Amino acid sequence: MSEVRSAALAEQFEDLDQQHEASSLGMWVFLATEIMFFGGLFAGYSVYRGLYFPGFDAGSALLNVKVGALNTALLLCSSLTMALGVRAATLGKRRELATFLVLTILLGLTFVGIKLGVEWHHDYLEHLAPGINFAYEGPNARAVELFFVFYFFMTGVHALHMVVGVSILAVLLWMTFRGRFGPERYNPVEMAGLYWHFVDIIWIFLYPLLYLIGAHH
Amino acid sequence: MSTTAVAPTTGVNYLNAQYGIRSWLLTTDHKRIALLYLGSVTFFFLIGGAAAVLMRLHLIEPQGALLEPATYNKMFSMHGIIMVFFFLIPSIPAVMGNFLVPMMVGARDLAFPRLNLLSWYVYIVGGLFTLYAVVAGGVDTGWTFYTPLSTTYANGNVMAAALGVFITGFSSILTGLNFVVTIHKMRAPGLTWFRLPLFLWAIYATSIIMILGTPVLAITLLLVALERTFHVGIFDPALGGDPILFQHLFWFYSHPAVYIMILPSMGVVSELVTCFSRKRIFGYSFVAFSSVAIAVISFLVWGHHMFVSGQSVYAGLVFSALSFAVAIPSAIKVFNWTATLYKGSVSYQAPMLYALGFIGLFTMGGLTGLFLASLATDIHLHDTYFVIAHFHYIMVGGALMGYLGGLHFWWPKMTGRLYPDGWARFSALVIFIGFNLTFFPQYILGYLGMPRRYAVYPEEFQVLNVMSSAGASILAVGYLIPLVYFIWSIRYGPPAGPNPWGAKGLEWETPSPPPTENFEEVPVVEEEAYAYGEKEAHVV
Ligand code: HEM
Ligand SMILES: [Cu+2]
Numbered sequence: 001m002s003e004v005r006s007a008a009l010a011e012q013f014e015d016l017d018q019q020h021e022a023s024s025l026g027m028w029v030f031l032a033t034e035i036m037f038f039g040g041l042f043a044g045y046s047v048y049r050g051l052y053f054p055g056f057d058a059g060s061a062l063l064n065v066k067v068g069a070l071n072t073a074l075l076l077c078s079s080l081t082m083a084l085g086v087r088a089a090t091l092g093k094r095r096e097l098a099t100f101l102v103l104t105i106l107l108g109l110t111f112v113g114i115k116l117g118v119e120w121h122h123d124y125l126e127h128l129a130p131g132i133n134f135a136y137e138g139p140n141a142r143a144v145e146l147f148f149v150f151y152f153f154m155t156g157v158h159a160l161h162m163v164v165g166v167s168i169l170a171v172l173l174w175m176t177f178r179g180r181f182g183p184e185r186y187n188p189v190e191m192a193g194l195y196w197h198f199v200d201i202i203w204i205f206l207y208p209l210l211y212l213i214g215a216h217h
Numbered sequence: 218m219s220t221t222a223v224a225p226t227t228g229v230n231y232l233n234a235q236y237g238i239r240s241w242l243l244t245t246d247h248k249r250i251a252l253l254y255l256g257s258v259t260f261f262f263l264i265g266g267a268a269a270v271l272m273r274l275h276l277i278e279p280q281g282a283l284l285e286p287a288t289y290n291k292m293f294s295m296h297g298i299i300m301v302f303f304f305l306i307p308s309i310p311a312v313m314g315n316f317l318v319p320m321m322v323g324a325r326d327l328a329f330p331r332l333n334l335l336s337w338y339v340y341i342v343g344g345l346f347t348l349y350a351v352v353a354g355g356v357d358t359g360w361t362f363y364t365p366l367s368t369t370y371a372n373g374n375v376m377a378a379a380l381g382v383f384i385t386g387f388s389s390i391l392t393g394l395n396f397v398v399t400i401h402k403m404r405a406p407g408l409t410w411f412r413l414p415l416f417l418w419a420i421y422a423t424s425i426i427m428i429l430g431t432p433v434l435a436i437t438l439l440l441v442a443l444e445r446t447f448h449v450g451i452f453d454p455a456l457g458g459d460p461i462l463f464q465h466l467f468w469f470y471s472h473p474a475v476y477i478m479i480l481p482s483m484g485v486v487s488e489l490v491t492c493f494s495r496k497r498i499f500g501y502s503f504v505a506f507s508s509v510a511i512a513v514i515s516f517l518v519w520g521h522h523m524f525v526s527g528q529s530v531y532a533g534l535v536f537s538a539l540s541f542a543v544a545i546p547s548a549i550k551v552f553n554w555t556a557t558l559y560k561g562s563v564s565y566q567a568p569m570l571y572a573l574g575f576i577g578l579f580t581m582g583g584l585t586g587l588f589l590a591s592l593a594t595d596i597h598l599h600d601t602y603f604v605i606a607h608f609h610y611i612m613v614g615g616a617l618m619g620y621l622g623g624l625h626f627w628w629p630k631m632t633g634r635l636y637p638d639g640w641a642r643f644s645a646l647v648i649f650i651g652f653n654l655t656f657f658p659q660y661i662l663g664y665l666g667m668p669r670r671y672a673v674y675p676e677e678f679q680v681l682n683v684m685s686s687a688g689a690s691i692l693a694v695g696y697l698i699p700l701v702y703f704i705w706s707i708r709y710g711p712p713a714g715p716n717p718w719g720a721k722g723l724e725w726e727t728p729s730p731p732p733t734e735n736f737e738e739v740p741v742v743e744e745e746a747y748a749y750g751e752k753e754a755h756v757v
Binding site: 011012013014018021022023025026029030032033034036037038039040041043044047048051130131132142143145146149153 | 319324325326327328329330390394395397398399401402403428429430431432433435436437440443446447448449450451456457458459462466469739
């Protein structure tokens with residue numbers, strides 16, 4: 001091969017298009033595994049919700065719908081800023097990209113802060129943490145406990161994904177300042193965007209499943 | 218390496234391009250990573266094999282000859298966990314897949330070389346956790362980790378073992394991801410989907426299962442860990458959980474996982490049968506699509522492991538019917554391989570002997586699967602030695618035979634050396650005989666009602682058990698012979714030349730061992746796979 005290879009082109013690829021297509025496909029495949037991962041949890045949740053509906057209903061009523069809704073709104077906004085960031089990256093607008101990355105990171109951190117610092121903390125004080133201090137007086141106590149097992153586990157795994165996402169964005173921000181992205185090389189931003197939207201979508205399912213079971217009362 | 222032993226025909230290749238331990242541990246070359254995997258899966262195979270030897274020695278006497286009953290339980294658990302998760306699942310994909318996928322598509326490497334190296338490290342870390350569980354006193358849950366045994370009653374090492382399996386799962390996911398992307402995006406010019414070697418179709422189907430199945434196992438094991446750590450009832454009925462849910466989730470992965478183990482072997486056999494019959498494969502597209510069909514249907518049959526678990530009869534009916542359906546694509550393959558042999562100019566070199574062994578033994582294993590997939594007979598056969606014989610016919614008689622066949626076929630490519638063909642044929646024969654002597658009696662034992670996973674048995678089963686143990690010792694010798702001559706050949710084997718078998722396929726058009734970048738220039742593909750007999754291109 002005599003033609004000049006772009007510095008952004010990894011050795012195993014022939015050209016930038018191929019590299020770009022490969023990394024997008026890789027990301028989508030990865031997201032497919034994530035769907036199956038959460039899918040196992042959703043399946044377990046559905047089974048027990050069917051078996052123990054009254055308990056799940058009662059458990060859900062103990063969550064704070066408003067705080068959950070606020071968090072949902074924050075995440076949706078963060079998806080918007082992320083999408084704008086990707087656009088800025090494709091256009092090679094570095095300052096704009098940095099701004100949107102910072103905004104996305106802040107929204108993400110606020111979400112996690114509210115989730116853990118406000119909601120989990122409150123649930124803990126209310127003795128709703130299974131295996132640690134769970135104490136619930138009332139009918140279906142076992143099922144309510146099971147609801148909280150799923151609540152903590154699902155939101156916990158989701159929060160972990162958020163933390164990973166924020167860390168990735170932080171790295172991207174650093175790379176942006178180092179001038180690593182340009183109109184030819186924005187792949188990592190685009191991939192991080194896909195991941196971020198995916199984590200948001202998971203929440204879009206978690207929110208109604210966990211918070212809104214009893215909303216019709 | 219002594220200077221005289223350097224193959225004269227080749228210059229710089231992937232083996233001698235760099236020296237030193239660092240150049241191996243930090244390599245991103247798919248061929249070197251394949252060899253790292255080869256070493257590590259062989260290591261785990263030997264450990265798992267040692268456990269099997271102890272079990273078979275123990276079972277020579279009805280009261281048990283060797284081990285405490287509790288130790289026996291730990292032996293079969295360790296054997297199962299190591300053989301399934303640390304040997305058979307990674308074996309062909311991670312060793313031959315890694316080596317061959319880029320070469321067969323005509324690329325310089327996989328799409329994500331660093332991810333590939335990472336997957337090896339992930340595998341090793343998972344392996345260390347599991348080894349720790351073994352050394353710390355073992356687990357006795359079986360490879361299936363059934364709840365509530367695993368979450369409430371078993372000892373604490375179950376956490377380390379489950380964590381090991383959990384971690385290794387990510388190594389399969391990453392490997393599968395790399396293969397799918399490489400096969401989609403990095404094929405050489407002219408290499409259309411229907412010109413791909415059938416090995417790649419099989420690896421592709423396997424990767425799909427790895428990608429979609431493994432995460433479900435991961436989440437299931439996490440739930441087990443959660444239940445164990447916090448004593449909350451997810452699966453333990455005493456705490457309000459549902460143990461059947463565990464079985465559903467476990468088999469949702471683990472049935473497809475049995476196809477992770479067999480599909481790659483089927484791919485290898487397609488390569489071997491065509492090469493050593495000097496014929497195109499009979500019905501290329503049937504063989505190709507049957508791999509995909511197996512991958513898809515395999516996700517829909519998991520309930521056949523739970524016929525007697527209390528799942529609904531209607532579910533049982535559906536699972537039974539679907540299990541019969543999944544046997545069809547497997548049968549198509551067997552049919553097409555035999556049709557390929559028909560009127561071929563068949564030569565019985567060592568790889569081909571393994572391939573033929575595969576066809577026969579896999580057929581036996583598959584057909585007995587149908588006995589188990591029938592609701593009524595399974596009530597009698599479930600959890601007996603019949604099941605053990607069924608899956609060993611497929612996993613050892615089938616998958617492992619295919620693995621060895623592939624290793625014998627591509628060894629000259631991987632190392633540039635030939636091994637002694639006479640010994641190789643001899644070992645194939647020893648393995649075939651030893652295998653049948655070990656496992657055929659187990660069909661009979663199971664049919665007569667001997668349950669699996671017991672350390673003692675009634676006197677009248679002794680003859681068959683002794684036969685089985687005798688066979689196992691022959692089998693063990695059969696596996697050790699190749700180990701010896703493969704290692705011997707690295708140093709003393711005669712140089713292989715680029716294409717010792719006169720085989721078709723891009724991997725044979727480059728020197729053995731191949732250069733780091735695989736091909737001097739990007740190959741262009743102009744013919745179908747297996748264009749044997751068109752014109753005899755290479756004469757050895
Ligand atoms: C031809 C299609 C197949 C059918 C219809 C089939 C059917 C079955 C059935 C019904 C069982 C459950 C028996 C019981 O527990 O009572 C079973 C067990 C098993 N099969 Fe198959 N099978 C097939 C292919 C395979 C393949 C390809 C493999 C492996 C590569 C395999 C490995 C296993 C294993 C490991 C078990 C036992 C799992 C355990 O309980 O530990 N099977 N099979
Ligand atoms: Cu199965």
